[in-house]
Amino acid sequence: MMLLCRSASFSSPARCISNEDQEPEYDTGDLDSDDGEEIFTGTSNKPFVSTPPETDPSSDIFSEEGSYTVQKHTAPKTNGVQSDEELDLFAEATVELTLTAPNSRGRKEIIGPTEPLSTTVNTHGKLHVANTSNKPSEEVEEEESGDTFELNIAVTNPEKMGDGMNAYMTYKVSTQTTLPAFRSKTFSVRRRFSDFLGLYEKLSVKYNLMGCIIPPPPQKSVVGMTKVKVGKEDPSSAEFVEKRRAALERYLQRVVSHPALLQDSDVQEFLEREELPRAVNTQALSGSGFLKMINKASDAVNKMTIKMNESDNWFESKLQEVENEEQLLRRLHASVDSLVNHRKELCSNTAMFAKSVAMLGSSEENSALSRALSQLAEVEDKLEQLHQEQAFSDFFTLTELLADYLRLLGAVRGCFEQRMKAWQRWQEAQSTLQKKREAEAKLLWSNKPDKLQQAKEDITEWEAKVGQCERDFERISSTLRKEVHRFEKEKCRDFKHHIVKYLESLLRSQHRLVKCWEAFLPEAKAIV
Amino acid sequence: MKGSNEDSAQSVNGSSIKITDVTQDGDTLTFAITSQKSSSSAGVCVFRTYEDFEWLQQGLFSQEDVPGLQGVIFPPLPSKPLPSTSLSQAKALKQLGFLALGDEWMIYCKALELYLQQVAAHTTLSKSKALYSFLNSSESPGKQCGKKGILNRLSQAMEEMRKEGHKDVDEFFQSERDSSTNLSALFKLSTEKFLDVVLNKQRLALACGHFSTSLHLCVNQDNPTAVAFSKICLKLSDIIEAVKINYEKVSDNDISTLGLGLDLESRYQEAKREMLFRRTCKLVELETANRNSERAKPNKKAIMEGVQKATQKEFDIISSVAKQEIEHYHRDRVSLLRDFLICWCEKQLSTARESSALLSQHLDACKKFAV
Numbered sequence: 001m002m003l004l005c006r007s008a009s010f011s012s013p014a015r016c017i018s019n020e021d022q023e024p025e026y027d028t029g030d031l032d033s034d035d036g037e038e039i040f041t042g043t044s045n046k047p048f049v050s051t052p053p054e055t056d057p058s059s060d061i062f063s064e065e066g067s068y069t070v071q072k073h074t075a076p077k078t079n080g081v082q083s084d085e086e087l088d089l090f091a092e093a094t095v096e097l098t099l100t101a102p103n104s105r106g107r108k109e110i111i112g113p114t115e116p117l118s119t120t121v122n123t124h125g126k127l128h129v130a131n132t133s134n135k136p137s138e139e140v141e142e143e144e145s146g147d148t149f150e151l152n153i154a155v156t157n158p159e160k161m162g163d164g165m166n167a168y169m170t171y172k173v174s175t176q177t178t179l180p181a182f183r184s185k186t187f188s189v190r191r192r193f194s195d196f197l198g199l200y201e202k203l204s205v206k207y208n209l210m211g212c213i214i215p216p217p218p219q220k221s222v223v224g225m226t227k228v229k230v231g232k233e234d235p236s237s238a239e240f241v242e243k244r245r246a247a248l249e250r251y252l253q254r255v256v257s258h259p260a261l262l263q264d265s266d267v268q269e270f271l272e273r274e275e276l277p278r279a280v281n282t283q284a285l286s287g288s289g290f291l292k293m294i295n296k297a298s299d300a301v302n303k304m305t306i307k308m309n310e311s312d313n314w315f316e317s318k319l320q321e322v323e324n325e326e327q328l329l330r331r332l333h334a335s336v337d338s339l340v341n342h343r344k345e346l347c348s349n350t351a352m353f354a355k356s357v358a359m360l361g362s363s364e365e366n367s368a369l370s371r372a373l374s375q376l377a378e379v380e381d382k383l384e385q386l387h388q389e390q391a392f393s394d395f396f397t398l399t400e401l402l403a404d405y406l407r408l409l410g411a412v413r414g415c416f417e418q419r420m421k422a423w424q425r426w427q428e429a430q431s432t433l434q435k436k437r438e439a440e441a442k443l444l445w446s447n448k449p450d451k452l453q454q455a456k457e458d459i460t461e462w463e464a465k466v467g468q469c470e471r472d473f474e475r476i477s478s479t480l481r482k483e484v485h486r487f488e489k490e491k492c493r494d495f496k497h498h499i500v501k502y503l504e505s506l507l508r509s510q511h512r513l514v515k516c517w518e519a520f521l522p523e524a525k526a527i528v
Numbered sequence: 529m530k531g532s533n534e535d536s537a538q539s540v541n542g543s544s545i546k547i548t549d550v551t552q553d554g555d556t557l558t559f560a561i562t563s564q565k566s567s568s569s570a571g572v573c574v575f576r577t578y579e580d581f582e583w584l585q586q587g588l589f590s591q592e593d594v595p596g597l598q599g600v601i602f603p604p605l606p607s608k609p610l611p612s613t614s615l616s617q618a619k620a621l622k623q624l625g626f627l628a629l630g631d632e633w634m635i636y637c638k639a640l641e642l643y644l645q646q647v648a649a650h651t652t653l654s655k656s657k658a659l660y661s662f663l664n665s666s667e668s669p670g671k672q673c674g675k676k677g678i679l680n681r682l683s684q685a686m687e688e689m690r691k692e693g694h695k696d697v698d699e700f701f702q703s704e705r706d707s708s709t710n711l712s713a714l715f716k717l718s719t720e721k722f723l724d725v726v727l728n729k730q731r732l733a734l735a736c737g738h739f740s741t742s743l744h745l746c747v748n749q750d751n752p753t754a755v756a757f758s759k760i761c762l763k764l765s766d767i768i769e770a771v772k773i774n775y776e777k778v779s780d781n782d783i784s785t786l787g788l789g790l791d792l793e794s795r796y797q798e799a800k801r802e803m804l805f806r807r808t809c810k811l812v813e814l815e816t817a818n819r820n821s822e823r824a825k826p827n828k829k830a831i832m833e834g835v836q837k838a839t840q841k842e843f844d845i846i847s848s849v850a851k852q853e854i855e856h857y858h859r860d861r862v863s864l865l866r867d868f869l870i871c872w873c874e875k876q877l878s879t880a881r882e883s884s885a886l887l888s889q890h891l892d893a894c895k896k897f898a899v
Contacts, residue, residue: 324748325746328742332743339732339735345731349725352724355721356714360714363711364711366862488753492757496760499760499763500894503887506771510880510884510887517880520873521874521877524866527862528866
């Protein structure tokens with residue numbers, strides 16, 4: 001598989017991409033191709049499983065459940081437009097992603113791609129990679145000595161700080177990594193929910209206009225949080241906190257699995273820095289708020305006076321696909337939700353049955369029958385527990401997966417809207433340029449030399465802008481295309497992984513069920 | 529348990545009684561009943577409706593010349609079946625409980641079958657002409673005008689309820705009555721709760737079905753990744769379908785074994801309570817007769833004493849029959865419950881093992897799935 005290995009450097013946060021920015025972060029316009037190239041090389045292979053509630057907290061929080069590894073290496077810093085020579089060198093790099101057997105601590109490592117065929121090394125202080133010799137283009141080789149970097153994230157230990165209505169939860173965000181970009185190998189910080197939202201804010205400002213699919217954060221929940229604040233120590237608030245903790249963990253794992261975001265300084269700061277300034281303006285990002293944002297963008301696009309002339313059918317059909325899939329997932333989510341509810345009901349019904357049988361057992365006079373009935377009550381208690389765990393599994397494995405992807409598809413749709421906006425800006429720039437040209441033509445006839453000069457300057461300015469807009473549009477288009485490919489592959493892996501987990505939990509349930517029945521049978525037979 | 533040699537020509541082999549078929553015509557169910565006499569292997573097949581069963585039960589109640597008949601614990605007849613054409617599922621459940629569930633009235637037939645077998649196994653009741661007629665007569669006996677029995681179904685009229693609490697003269701019977709009341713309520717409760725559990729499992733199976741069907745809609749062949757994703761969704765659909773089938777099997781097992789057993793036990797408890805109540809009524813009657821006899825004016829004294837003696841005799845016979853019946857009852861119910869519990873456990877165990885194996889296969893297939 002021939003892939004293009006490139007990565008961009010993402011320097012200071014101050015460098016926002018805007019229309020006027022003359023330096024694109026990366027220019028892939030010339031390197032576009034049709035068969036699903038990835039501009040980002042590393043991908044995670046073991047995403048987003050929350051630690052189930054029964055996990056022993058003292059165990060390694062970076063157990064297989066919550067970790068994944070990422071292969072990173074960089075190409076030369078692409079500060080500005082590439083020269084032709086350098087571009088050629090990138091064309092042949094091969095990437096091979098393989099999974100080794102899990103190491104002793106249960107983490108998987110990806111043996112990385114071969115090295116890019118360039119001689120310059122990016123040493124922007126973040127990632128660098130030892131360069132090897134140039135590889136001939138035809139050979140596909142696997143470099144065992146390719147650099148592998150690990151990054152594992154876990155979100156644990158929710159703690160309530162403060163009290164009353166000003167209370168909030170903090171979560172421990174622990175990172176284990178071999179990436180040299182970070183100061184140490186293992187570190188942790190405490191973050192609160194608004195910090196996560198703040199991170200999303202920053203990332204979306206930076207990357208929204210580039211066509212990158214930014215993972216959306218977990219939803220705000222006023223009801224849930226109020227319960228926690230008020231201090232109700234009941235199972236539903238514990239469940240809420242666990243749900244949130246798991247969602248935050250998945251969110252971060254998705255963020256760092258995006259190769260561009262992993263290198264982002266805001267992300268690194270989020271993971272590393274002791275104290276973060278309090279994030280503001282996070283009101284917009286409640287669950288409905290997020291969707292409102294997306295839908296507002298859609299509305300704006302729909303109101304566009306100029307209908308977009310889609311030169312590339314791919315985008316139109318892909319957007320339709322995304323919308324269809326959103327509908328499907330919504331339906332699936334509703335189905336699984338109802339499944340979870342039925343299971344919870346089964347839990348409580350089984351518990352009531354167990355109680356009634358226990359009462360029977362204690363009233364029954366025949367001693368063997370009495371004992372058998374008491375055993376039956378215990379069996380039913382165990383079944384109740386099984387049902388409960390299965391309900392959790394249903395929920396965390398399937399329901400949350402579907403919910404996450406619903407939000408992610410919303411984000412994808414948002415990117416498509418951004419692209420259309422970019423197109424619109426380009427069209428507007430072109431029409432402004434046209435006006436300027438007409439103005440100049442008029443001035444030519446009216447013989448006002450000083451104004452003419454201004455007009456000519458205007459034209460030059462707008463020509464440049466038009467060029468910029470066009471490049472922006474091309475860039476966002478090609479990035480979006482690649483992002484969508486990456487996203488789709490990711491989605492496949494994600495779903496497969498979760499289905500395997502779900503199956504494993506079903507199987508475990510069944511095994512325990514078999515044991516229950518095997519234990520009860522002799523008791524039943526012993527009745528005389 | 530079987531009749532004496534003279535009656536052996538008449539007596540039926542209880543365990544051979546089977547309900548082999550049921551047909552529904554509008555609101556009426558017709559049951560095909562086969563049986564064999566204990567002396568021969570020739571089988572007889574008759575067709576009966578629920579009215580015929582009621583006729584039989586009445587016939588058993590109204591046997592004359594059976595001393596202490598009131599002390600007999602009569603095998604309980606299930607309630608009238610309500611074909612769903614006329615009533616909703618919820619009403620049927622309320623009336624029949626577990627017997628309303630299951631495919632094609634199978635569970636109900638099993639309950640009727642057990643009823644007949646229990647009647648045929650009863651020392652006294654098996655000799656009844658009504659039973660013979662029921663099992664052998666080609667004519668439907670229910671059409672005949674049935675004699676109104678001495679005994680009526682227990683109806684909890686207000687005065688009757690007062691009698692229920694009447695203190696007994698015999699410690700054995702007093703404790704039997706107390707434990708009966710207690711256990712009866714508990715068994716009823718357990719049966720209801722178990723019914724809730726089973727219905728819940730059926731709803732769960734239905735939800736799984738919906739989920740599985742929805743997953744089928746995720747098929748998209750546009751590009752290789754979409755194809756891969758579709759395959760994953762279809763795989764999940766298969767898995768959920770397996771889960772659904774498992775739940776259906778589990779609830780079927782529940783219904784046909786423990787559900788049936790609990791239902792039977794509940795109804796038998798009721799039958800026992802009814803018997804004890806009849807005896808208690810007799811006791812009240814006896815005590816009334818005693819009082820009358822004491823207070824009687826000389827001209828009535830002889831008559832009163834006569835009544836008192838007769839009532840005493842009846843009461844004693846009833847009590848002795850009742851004692852025997854209770855002993856049999858205790859033994860029989862334990863073995864019945866045992867059989868049901870073992871059957872239930874074995875079925876659930878086998879279903880769980882099957883399901884394990886199937887899920888294991890799915891898991892292997894999934895893991896090999898290339899993404």
